[in-house]
Amino acid sequence: MYALSEYLKQMNSILPKDGVYELVPLEEGFSNQTFCIRWCNQPQLVLRLTQESDDLFGVNRELEFHIWRQAAQQGLTANIVWQQQSCVVSQFLAGHTFSWAVAHQDATLKPVCEVVQRLHQQPSVSQEYCVYALLERWLKALSENHCDSDMLTPIEQVQHFYRMLPKAPRADTLVLCHNDLNPKNVILKSNRAWLIDWECAAMNDPLFDLGVLAHAHHLNYEQLQQAYSIIIGGALDKEHRYRIECYRQAYVLRELVWLLLSS
The missing domain is CATH 3.90.1200.10 (Aminoglycoside phosphotransferase (APH), C-terminal lobe)
Known part of the structure; x- marks a missing residue:
């Protein structure tokens, strides 16, 4: 698994071209590290880094992302905008x-x-x-x-x-x-x-x-x-x-x- 800084380098296409953004930790999650990515004084994206053992906790990541995308198409959740290995970035939901x-x-x-x-x-x-x-x-x-x-x-x-x-x-x-x-x-x-x-x-x-x-x-x-x-x-x-x-x-x-x- 890459360090967070490596993932941020790879997702340049979805970040501001001037490279000015703020990464704010979100404290509500228990299983994973989660951050809000802000720019223009507004929350824009949510980044999640998986921390737990998928095998031990019974998580099928391929299935998770399939269901996530399917639910997003129906307006039940946020759209995934970038994903690689244990890092996934989705739209920020205001609420x-x-x-x-x-x-x-x-x-x-x-x-x-x-x-x-x-x-x-x-x-x-x-x-x-x-x-x-x-x-x-x-x-x-x-x-x-x-x-x-x-x-x-x-x-x-x-x-x-x-x-x-x-x-x-x-x-x-x-x-x-x-x-x-x-x-x-x-x-x-x-x-x-x-x-x-x-x-x-x-x-x-x-x-x-x-x-x-x-x-x-x-x-x-x-x-x-x-x-x-x-x-x-x-x-x-x-x-x-x-x-x-x-x-x-x-x-x-x-x-x-x-x-x-x-x-």
């Missing part, structure tokens, strides 16, 4: 992400649900996402790669949590899902929302996106019903509510195991 303590109103929840519903209507891709298979792989990696005594107790705890985890049955119909709809992966401006960060995107049960949305966006039951009616359609029944809760718990454990793997 704001949500805080980790987001408390939605109808005016903010509705556009988020609408963009997720549109994503679920996009053409299928070849790869499926199963949070349970991912957790099993990560837990195995934790056991094999962490020998420090201070890690033994946390590893045993997450293994116990996984054994106790209620598991939703695999859905008969899968759709293209984002699979990581945390508040920092949604950008809102007025009544329009965009999605960013496509590393986890693949075919999945659409209720998984609802489980992540319910937990990460702190939805109450009425808001969950509203989100369900927009994203899935109809009234939320007992079976689907159970599956959403299973996925919500699996998402929480996924984030905990990810933190342990990243430490």
Whole structure:
């Protein structure tokens, strides 16, 4: 992987001809280094450098960029303007992400649900996402790669949590899902929302996106019903509510195991 300075030299065609621009680190990402590229006193581009191990974290970069470009064509995300190896540059989206303590109103929840519903209507891709298979792989990696005594107790705890985890049955119909709809992966401006960060995107049960949305966006039951009616359609029944809760718990454990793997 090249250093950032080498990538900047190679992307001259998309930078100001006079070479005057500002590179500002963005602090919201966890897995990657992300920068805003500014010139003329305006944010223009976003540059992302991949930091994590693709093999360990199960990221298919070719698929990620395919889905990203497909979503951009439909106005669901920012356009990619330059990409090479682990560096990708996209257009800057004017708007704001949500805080980790987001408390939605109808005016903010509705556009988020609408963009997720549109994503679920996009053409299928070849790869499926199963949070349970991912957790099993990560837990195995934790056991094999962490020998420090201070890690033994946390590893045993997450293994116990996984054994106790209620598991939703695999859905008969899968759709293209984002699979990581945390508040920092949604950008809102007025009544329009965009999605960013496509590393986890693949075919999945659409209720998984609802489980992540319910937990990460702190939805109450009425808001969950509203989100369900927009994203899935109809009234939320007992079976689907159970599956959403299973996925919500699996998402929480996924984030905990990810933190342990990243430490």
